[in-house]
Amino acid sequence: MANDVLIPTPLRVYADKQDVVQVEGNTVGELLQNLTVKYSDLKKHLYNEDGRLRSFVNIYLNDDDIRYLDKEATVVKDGDTISIVPSVAGGWDE
Amino acid sequence: MNETKPELNNDEVARYSRHLIMPEVGMDGQLKLKSASVLCIGAGGLGSPVAMYLAAAGVGRIGIVDFDVVDYSNLQRQVIHGTPDVGRSKIDSARDRLNAINPEVTVETHDVALSSENALELLANYDVIVDGTDNFPTRYLVNDACVILGKPNVYGSIFRFEGQASVFATKDGPCYRCLYPEPPPPGLVPSCAEGGVLGILPGVVGTIQATEAVKLIIGVGEPLVNRFMIYDALRMKFRELKLRKDPECPVCGETPTVTELIDYEQFCGITATVDDVSLEALDTTVKDLKTRIDGKDEVLVLDVREPQEFQICRIPGSTLIPLNDLPQRLAELEGYKDMVVHCKSGIRSAKAVKLLHEAGFSSAKNLRGGILAWIDEIDPSLPKY
Numbered sequence: 475m476a477n478d479v480l481i482p483t484p485l486r487v488y489a490d491k492q493d494v495v496q497v498e499g500n501t502v503g504e505l506l507q508n509l510t511v512k513y514s515d516l517k518k519h520l521y522n523e524d525g526r527l528r529s530f531v532n533i534y535l536n537d538d539d540i541r542y543l544d545k546e547a548t549v550v551k552d553g554d555t556i557s558i559v560p561s562v563a564g565g566w567d568e
Numbered sequence: 569m570n571e572t573k574p575e576l577n578n579d580e581v582a583r584y585s586r587h588l589i590m591p592e593v594g595m596d597g598q599l600k601l602k603s604a605s606v607l608c609i610g611a612g613g614l615g616s617p618v619a620m621y622l623a624a625a626g627v628g629r630i631g632i633v634d635f636d637v638v639d640y641s642n643l644q645r646q647v648i649h650g651t652p653d654v655g656r657s658k659i660d661s662a663r664d665r666l667n668a669i670n671p672e673v674t675v676e677t678h679d680v681a682l683s684s685e686n687a688l689e690l691l692a693n694y695d696v697i698v699d700g701t702d703n704f705p706t707r708y709l710v711n712d713a714c715v716i717l718g719k720p721n722v723y724g725s726i727f728r729f730e731g732q733a734s735v736f737a738t739k740d741g742p743c744y745r746c747l748y749p750e751p752p753p754p755g756l757v758p759s760c761a762e763g764g765v766l767g768i769l770p771g772v773v774g775t776i777q778a779t780e781a782v783k784l785i786i787g788v789g790e791p792l793v794n795r796f797m798i799y800d801a802l803r804m805k806f807r808e809l810k811l812r813k814d815p816e817c818p819v820c821g822e823t824p825t826v827t828e829l830i831d832y833e834q835f836c837g838i839t840a841t842v843d844d845v846s847l848e849a850l851d852t853t854v855k856d857l858k859t860r861i862d863g864k865d866e867v868l869v870l871d872v873r874e875p876q877e878f879q880i881c882r883i884p885g886s887t888l889i890p891l892n893d894l895p896q897r898l899a900e901l902e903g904y905k906d907m908v909v910h911c912k913s914g915i916r917s918a919k920a921v922k923l924l925h926e927a928g929f930s931s932a933k934n935l936r937g938g939i940l941a942w943i944d945e946i947d948p949s950l951p952k953y
Contacts (some may be wrong), residue, residue, distance in 0.1 A: 483730040484763065485801075485893055493803070530752040537809050558796065559809065561748040562725045562732060563704045 479509055480557045488515035498555075499543055502535060503546030505556060520558070530561045574602045580672055584626050595735050597786040598626060604785040605629035607694035609682060609710055611662040612636070613770030614700030614724045614777065616648035620779040623666040628786070630666060630677040631694055634658040636870060642900060645767035648909050682706055684829035687713040692875070696781050698722045702772065704751040705832035705933045710900035712829055715819045722780045724773040731764045732812065734792050738819065741793035746814035746821075747909035751836045765874075769801055850921050852933040854942045857908050861885065868907040870932075873939075877912060883942055883951040891916045898927050910935035910942070912953075935939040 476496040480488045489495055492512065495550045497527050499505030499513065506527075510517040534557040540548045550556070576584065587593040588620055588717045597942050601707040603671060606627050611634040618831075622630055637654045638661050646658075653661035659677035666675045669671075677727050678687060682701075691697055691713050699710045699721055707725075714721035714737040721736040723744060737743045776797065783789045796809040818825045860867050861884075871878060878888045891911070901907065901924075909924065911917040926931035936940070943950045 478869075481730045493800075523631065528752070532746050532747065532807050537807075539810065542812055557798075557807070557809070558795070561704070561752060562727045563702060563707055565839040 475552050477505060478507065478555045480555060482558055482560055482562075484560060484562065485516060485558060488519060491512045495498050499550060501544075501546065502533060502548045502550060502556060505550055506533070506546070507552055519560075532559045533557070534559060547552075569570045574599050576602070580626070583672070585668070586847060587625070593786060597788070597943045600786050601626045601782065602628040604696070605631065606708060606781050606785075607631040607633065607691060607693045608698045608700060609633050609650060610700040610702070611646075611658040611704065612642065612700060612769075613645045613690070613726060613765065613775040615662075615698070616646045617725075617771050617774030617843055618698050618700060618778045618781070619666055620648055620669060621775060623675070625671045625778070625782055626670065627673060627782075629676065629694075631690075632659050632662050633678040633680060633682055633690065634662070635679055635681050636741060645765065645770050646700050647771070656819075672885050677891070682709060683691070685830065687829060688717060689718055692717055694719070695720060696720050696784055696838045698724075698777050698781055700724060700770075700777070704836045705838060706915070707744065707749060708835060709829065709832045712819050712826060715743050716828070722777045722784070723778045724770075726765055726769050726773050728763055729769055729877060731776075731799040731801075732781070733773055733797045733799070734795065735784070738784075738791070738793050742811045742813040743820040744818060746817045747796065747811060749814075751817070751838050755887075766801055769799075770846050772801070798831060802859060850925070850933050851936045852908055853936055854945050857935060859885075859948050860908075866904075866906060868904040870907050870909045870914050870920070871911070871939075872909060873911050877953070879922045879937060880953050881943070883910065883939060891920050894920055894923060898929075899922075901929060904929075904931075907933045908933050908935050913938040913940050 475499045479495045479497050481493055481495060486493060495509060497505050497509045499508050506520060510520060520527060520531055535543060535548055535554055570732045581588065584598050586597055587598050602629050606622055608619050611619065611632050617631060619630055636658045638658055641652055642649060643651060649658065649661045656685045657679065659679055663677050678690060679946045680776060687709055697710060697719050698910045699707065701707055701710065713747050720738045723734045723736050725732045735741065735952055778793050783791055794811050796811050815822050824930050869880060869883050871886045871888045872891040872894060874890050875888065901941045909917040914934060914937050918937060921932045922932040943952055
């Protein structure tokens with residue numbers, strides 16, 4: 475079973491410019507691991523040097539923040555959508 | 569809010585008639601708008617529609633914080649400014665535009681860079697704060713100041729064709745730090761100046777912010793609290809994510825550790841590091857480069873901008889390898905003894921030079937000021953962007 479992972483605009487450049495990627499995995503953590511195997515450039519944007527998810531990147535299972543579910547152990551069901559939501563600063567211009 | 573009970577004059581009744589006949593606004597709501605005050609941080613892409621619509625809606629007092637000057641490259645999206653305003657200060661240009669839209673509202677301009685020293689004093693004077701800034705230090709500063717003062721923070725953010733909006737720091741809702749406890753390290757996330765932005769996008773996100781500000785003031789509807797709106801203009805999709813107040817949030821949690829404003833440049837890691845200082849030694853100037861090109865020196869001019877930027881203007885004889893592709897394309901640089909790396913202004917090329925030195929290309933130098941400096945000092949016939 476593969477689930478949709480929605481790639482945000484700033485990270486699409488590291489995922490072959492795609493906005494949605496199909497990835498397999500039983501948990502959110504597995505799924506993200508598989509995603510970074512497929513697109514290795516994404517890895518440093520999602521994880522820090524200790525292998526932990528970066529604090530300016532939030533992961534949502536459907537519309538819920540996984541920090542309030544079972545974090546990376548959150549079980550993924552058929553039809554669930556995973557969203558990567560990084561912080562974006564833009565507003566006016568430099 | 570003002571202490572004297574405001575009234576509408578006949579001109580105002582005519583002006584706001586489409587509000588007044590609506591039960592959700594009505595006379596009571598319009599008077600609330602008239603006695604309310606909103607501070608727009610930034611008179612740029614987001615600040616433009618926010619300030620214009622709030623002025624048109626009759627928000628009694630509108631403050632604008634900005635210290636920038638209108639540039640041609642702003643006009644594609646900063647619709648509060650017009651072509652004749654290029655070169656003027658943004659707050660002067662914005663004030664004129666708002667006065668033209670609605671002379672009944674008071675416009676207060678603040679020609680300062682928002683800082684930890686002035687933020688509390690400035691924000692304290694307004695009911696609602698609208699964050700239209702473009703950088704992480706100011707975002708965290710605005711958030712923390714709003715939490716400390718108990719002011720709602722109407723948040724909006726844009727990148728390329730994707731926008732985000734929410735309302736933070738209300739009494740029971742989350743703050744920006746509940747969502748993102750820490751900023752990304754510098755350089756990992758591109759800015760609008762680097763990544764570009766669809767000119768209409770801040771129009772959509774800014775009008776969402778203006779809508780939320782008006783709803784907060786009138787007290788109607790369901791505010792965008794505990795919710796995070798994401799808008800994708802390419803797919804024309806709005807998505808909504810749930811937000812929660814983090815009980816362990818350092819600013820708005822149960823036992824806050826941040827109770828006064830801090831050094832946000834340092835918090836966001838933007839102070840100069842040893843790396844940056846040693847990188848300066850690897851700078852070269854446009855005059856130097858020109859002399860070397862004219863003297864037929866064998867120097868590779870490596871342009872690390874994006875192909876779209878290369879199309880606009882380029883230094884003659886330069887080779888294009890976008891920064892993101894550079895790690896995979898290092899082999900193409902083998903055999904070049906000397907290279908000068910440039911981008912638009914010198915920030916991306918500094919990263920490239922660091923990367924090249926780490927990969928063993930010890931002759932790589934960074935062109936200070938990028939192609940903008942080249943245009944200013946060597947070839948003013950090239951277009952600037």
